[in-house]
Amino acid sequence: MEAAAIPAQQAIPAWRTNLATIGALMARAKNELLRVPGAAIPGVLAPTIFFLGLNGVFGALTQLKGFTTGSYESFIVPISMLQGAGFTGAAAGVNLARDIEQGWLDRLLVSPAPRWVLLAGTVLAASARSLIPATFVLTIALLLGAGWPGIDGLLVTYFMVAAMAAVAACWGSMLALHFKSQSAAPLMQAGMMALILTTTAYAPLALLQGWLADVARVNPVTQVVEAARQGFVGEVTWAETWPGLLALAGLLAALGALALREMRRTGE
Amino acid sequence: MASTAIAVAGLERSFDEVLAVQGIDLEVGEGEIYGFLGPNGAGKTTTVRMLTTLLLPTGGRATVAGHDVVSEARRVRASIGVALQEAALDPLMTGRELIRLQATLQGLPGGEGKRRADDLLERVDLVAAADRRVGTYSGGMQRRLDLAAALVHEPRVLFLDEPTTGLDPVSRKTIWEEVRTLNDEGTTVFLTTQYLEEADQLADNVGIIDSGRIVAEGTPASLKAEIGHPHIRLQLAEGSIAEAEEICARIGPLLPPVDGRTVMVEVEHGAGDIPRVVRALDDAGIEVGSLELVRPSLDDVFVAKTGYHLEHETEGSSEGEEEAVKA
Amino acid sequence: MSGLATNLRVVGALGMRSIRQTFRRPQLMAPIVVFPTILLAIQTGGAGSAINLPGFPPVQSFLQFMLAGAMMQSLMLAGNSGGIALAVDIEMGFTDRLFAAPISRYTIVLGRLAGTAALGLFAALWFLAIGLLFGAHIEGGVPGALLAIALVTVTAMAVGGIGAAIALRTGSASVVQGLFPLVLVVLFLSSAFFPVGLMIQPAQTIAEYNPFSFIVEGVREPIISGIDAGDTAEALLAIAGIVVLGLVLSARALRHRLRVG
Numbered sequence: 001m002e003a004a005a006i007p008a009q010q011a012i013p014a015w016r017t018n019l020a021t022i023g024a025l026m027a028r029a030k031n032e033l034l035r036v037p038g039a040a041i042p043g044v045l046a047p048t049i050f051f052l053g054l055n056g057v058f059g060a061l062t063q064l065k066g067f068t069t070g071s072y073e074s075f076i077v078p079i080s081m082l083q084g085a086g087f088t089g090a091a092a093g094v095n096l097a098r099d100i101e102q103g104w105l106d107r108l109l110v111s112p113a114p115r116w117v118l119l120a121g122t123v124l125a126a127s128a129r130s131l132i133p134a135t136f137v138l139t140i141a142l143l144l145g146a147g148w149p150g151i152d153g154l155l156v157t158y159f160m161v162a163a164m165a166a167v168a169a170c171w172g173s174m175l176a177l178h179f180k181s182q183s184a185a186p187l188m189q190a191g192m193m194a195l196i197l198t199t200t201a202y203a204p205l206a207l208l209q210g211w212l213a214d215v216a217r218v219n220p221v222t223q224v225v226e227a228a229r230q231g232f233v234g235e236v237t238w239a240e241t242w243p244g245l246l247a248l249a250g251l252l253a254a255l256g257a258l259a260l261r262e263m264r265r266t267g268e
Numbered sequence: 269m270a271s272t273a274i275a276v277a278g279l280e281r282s283f284d285e286v287l288a289v290q291g292i293d294l295e296v297g298e299g300e301i302y303g304f305l306g307p308n309g310a311g312k313t314t315t316v317r318m319l320t321t322l323l324l325p326t327g328g329r330a331t332v333a334g335h336d337v338v339s340e341a342r343r344v345r346a347s348i349g350v351a352l353q354e355a356a357l358d359p360l361m362t363g364r365e366l367i368r369l370q371a372t373l374q375g376l377p378g379g380e381g382k383r384r385a386d387d388l389l390e391r392v393d394l395v396a397a398a399d400r401r402v403g404t405y406s407g408g409m410q411r412r413l414d415l416a417a418a419l420v421h422e423p424r425v426l427f428l429d430e431p432t433t434g435l436d437p438v439s440r441k442t443i444w445e446e447v448r449t450l451n452d453e454g455t456t457v458f459l460t461t462q463y464l465e466e467a468d469q470l471a472d473n474v475g476i477i478d479s480g481r482i483v484a485e486g487t488p489a490s491l492k493a494e495i496g497h498p499h500i501r502l503q504l505a506e507g508s509i510a511e512a513e514e515i516c517a518r519i520g521p522l523l524p525p526v527d528g529r530t531v532m533v534e535v536e537h538g539a540g541d542i543p544r545v546v547r548a549l550d551d552a553g554i555e556v557g558s559l560e561l562v563r564p565s566l567d568d569v570f571v572a573k574t575g576y577h578l579e580h581e582t583e584g585s586s587e588g589e590e591e592a593v594k595a
Numbered sequence: 596m597s598g599l600a601t602n603l604r605v606v607g608a609l610g611m612r613s614i615r616q617t618f619r620r621p622q623l624m625a626p627i628v629v630f631p632t633i634l635l636a637i638q639t640g641g642a643g644s645a646i647n648l649p650g651f652p653p654v655q656s657f658l659q660f661m662l663a664g665a666m667m668q669s670l671m672l673a674g675n676s677g678g679i680a681l682a683v684d685i686e687m688g689f690t691d692r693l694f695a696a697p698i699s700r701y702t703i704v705l706g707r708l709a710g711t712a713a714l715g716l717f718a719a720l721w722f723l724a725i726g727l728l729f730g731a732h733i734e735g736g737v738p739g740a741l742l743a744i745a746l747v748t749v750t751a752m753a754v755g756g757i758g759a760a761i762a763l764r765t766g767s768a769s770v771v772q773g774l775f776p777l778v779l780v781v782l783f784l785s786s787a788f789f790p791v792g793l794m795i796q797p798a799q800t801i802a803e804y805n806p807f808s809f810i811v812e813g814v815r816e817p818i819i820s821g822i823d824a825g826d827t828a829e830a831l832l833a834i835a836g837i838v839v840l841g842l843v844l845s846a847r848a849l850r851h852r853l854r855v856g
Binding site: 042045046052053056058059060061063064186193194198201202203207208210211 | 626630633636637638639640641642643644645647648649657776779780782783784788789793794795797798799
Binding site for chain 1: 320321322323324342343345346348350352354355356357358360361365368369370372373374375377378401417
């Protein structure tokens with residue numbers, strides 16, 4: 001039998017094959033939501049509980065000087081949306097760990113698909129999924145009186161959310177590929193939670209205390225938070241947006257590279 | 269194009285302190301079925317994982333379909349089909365979706381993938397279940413699906429890691445037939461198994477691996493011949509033993525008797541010698557109760573090379589293949 | 596041998612087992628203590644400026660205020676974890692062995708609670724140590740600290756009783772684990788993280804009536820000002836209520852489990 005495989009590959013440009021593969025992997029990822037009853041609930045519930053809880057508990061903080069808005073809902077809804085993104089991305093890492101444990105990843109690794117394509121499928125699927133809890137939390141927040149961020153604010157926030165989910169998915173994937181076990185799940189979730197909350201999540205930078213103020217100042221995700229929050233507390237400006245984009249680009253590059261390195265090293 | 273489908277030289281793999289594969293050499297020609305036989309933990313799966321680029325060797329070299337498994341891994345992956353021991357299936361997908369995903373992974377365009385999926389599903393008799401979730405499939409169905417997925421891009425070399433472990437006899441036979449058909453079509457098959465009968469039935473060449481080393485290699489027949497010739501075991505009426513022994517001794521060397529009613533004579537030509545023996549005894553008026561041709565089995569080869577029996581032998585033969593012929 | 600003596604010995608043995616189980620697997624114990632510690636650090640830094648709000652009770656620092664809430668969080672996670680452990684015992688058939696023995700059914704629950712109590716004790720000590728390490732004063736001195744530790748330990752057992760009841764009723768570890776968000780909800784709707792008077796409606800009203808708020812105040816007072824008989828009494832009453840609830844639920848769940856098998 002002649003080798004039919006190689007001519008078939010040469011007949012189609014690589015970029016089309018890669019794109020088709022990424023699409024197919026994303027299509028598979030949606031099965032988790034659509035074919036497992038109740039699978040979407042934890043991802044939506046966690047940020048919503050946090051939103052309602054934080055709002056009910058710390059809402060009075062807006063009385064302090066330094067807050068540019070009187071509505072704590074407006075102030076923290078972008079945090080909850082980003083938290084949802086972090087949760088979704090980390091969950092993608094947990095799913096990958098499960099796939100590794102059950103041998104599914106071997107199927108992907110034995111195929112000629114490039115490793116970055118396999119990673120992209122997981123990461124982009126997480127980005128797409130993150131829009132669901134984000135929309136749910138946003139709806140609740142708007143019903144509770146959060147300010148409408150405007151179309152520009154909304155777009156910026158959603159973009160930050162999707163990109164943050166990608167960052168979280170890279171982090172989760174890296175851990176999954178390194179530990180090859182679902183027991184790393186708490187680390188995936190906790191890592192993202194810590195990253196997102198050690199920012200100006202609860203209050204503006206001037207009102208943060210002690211060590212948190214120092215960490216928030218250097219934490220790149222603070223820029224993401226500020227960019228995502230703009231429309232909810234004021235006007236959307238390029239000056240507020242580009243640092244967030246830069247932070248996301250840097251995090252994606254770093255964590256993506258680490259995840260890819262782990263993917264390439266699975267055979268060692 | 270190389271006429272050797274798989275070439276392995278000094279292949280080694282260690283995990284921390286443990287040397288799981290200790291420098292093995294083997295060659296598999298194109299169009300051959302190679303059976304890699306050994307007990308659990310012998311190193312079969314480790315070897316397969318190295319040859320399918322899932323694991324990096326820590327020593328030695330290997331080429332599959334003419335490409336080095338380390339430096340040309342991607343080309344190897346494009347040329348091989350793999351069905352691993354743990355069927356790498358997603359319970360939430362349907363059978364059809366899985367084969368089509370595999371087609372995409374292999375770089376086949378959408379229409380082509382759809383066509384091949386339809387063909388393969390029919391070939392492995394999964395058309396009725398094609399649009400049901402894999403999680404609802406039986407073990408046999410899952411293996412057939414795994415096999416079909418491995419074939420979607422018509423690979424030159426097919427790796428099957430314990431393809432029938434845990435299957436019922438009917439499913440096992442189905443897989444065997446499929447493997448034979450594939451081989452007839454020209455596919456090289458590298459198959460690992462812990463079942464002697466499987467290696468004996470399917471393989472052109474067998475490599476016996478134990479504790480990370482190949483302890484014997486050759487065709488099933490040549491391996492068995494190495495161990496010894498077959499013998500004919502005769503159950504006779506009392507009183508005729510002495511005369512029967514005398515007659516049989518003229519045909520071949522006698523084996524030590526086990527009881528007073530059995531005569532065992534080694535025969536060089538196996539079944540071909542049965543008529544001689546029967547005629548000779550008949551001419552002498554000796555009545556034969558039963559006659560069996562006992563051939564050395566691969567287990568005998570295994571015992572000779574390693575000192576112990578191959579475990580997990582659930583299929584009939586453990587002492588030898590027996591063809592009972594009522595005289 | 597009297598029945599009571601046997602039962603006590605069994606409780607002791609099961610208790611030792613559950614304590615050993617808990618502390619032998621640090622990766623299971625860690626989330627119970629580490630997660631609230633991280634949250635404590637973040638919330639202290641993030642919302643610490645709240646002490647400047649008009650109406651905020653006089654405290655030395657926000658950390659001093661939050662210690663009680665962190666202990667609450669830990670003990671509730673400990674109760675949840677005890678429930679999970681019991682559910683695992685049920686799933687693995689270990690409890691069948693106990694049911695078949697000539698001992699009181701309650702020893703199974705009480706034995707499990709010993710482990711939860713130990714965790715609660717550990718959590719109380721941990722957060723007091725953290726507080727002292729980072730400069731918080733225990734205004735009630737040693738008696739205040741002891742009172743806080745005692746209340747936390749007993750509450751852990753009370754919550755553990757509810758966790759055990761759920762485990763007995765459902766027999767499923769994953770169901771008990773799925774109740775973890777509920778723990779957070781209950782805490783958010785109490786005075787664990789903020790003075791009730793400064794919370795936003797409707798959370799404020801719910802927190803006012805939440806029995807856990809009374810318990811939190813009972814633990815908090817000795818730390819931020821000193822032992823107060825009224826607060827302590829209210830806390831004990833709330834704990835008693837939860838204990839009774841746990842007992843009732845456990846009894847019914849036990850009967851259900853023995854019927855269902």
